[in-house]
Amino acid sequence: MEKMKKKVVIVDDDESIRKTFFLILNSNYLVYLAKNAEEALRRFKDTDIDLIIADLKLPHLNGLEMVAKFRTTGYRGEVILISAFPDLLDPEILSILDISHSFVKPLDLAALNQAITLLLSSENTQRKAIPA
Secondary structure, three states, X not given: OOOXXXXXXXXXXXXXXXXXXXXXXXXXXXXXXXXXXHHHHHHHOOOOOOEEXXXXXXXXXXXXXXXXXHHHOOOOOEEEEEEOOHHHOOHHHHHHOOOOEEEEOOOOHHHXXXXXXXXXXXXXXXXXXXXX
């Protein structure tokens, strides 16, 4: 039986970044793209997503506000937050929102890939599952 691919949502207002993530991740994961927080919430709040990768600076709702809204809908999956502004990545807020990884632009793609692989390993995903 073929193993189901993990689902990853990329939320970034920069189309070139969304496309780059798609090209890097598409061979191993089902990758969905959203240009802002509102689109991501509208399209994916009721979807079984394994990982959200989001830019901090988004129009309207920022990445932290978006993650908070996802968490209130019951999303317990993994989140990676990306920012060009490291001073805006408050460790206390990241902890409250259960955001385990954050990366500063320009991105270290090797480290990012390693984090994605770790977060989406079957053992880690099972740990995050909501008990029935």
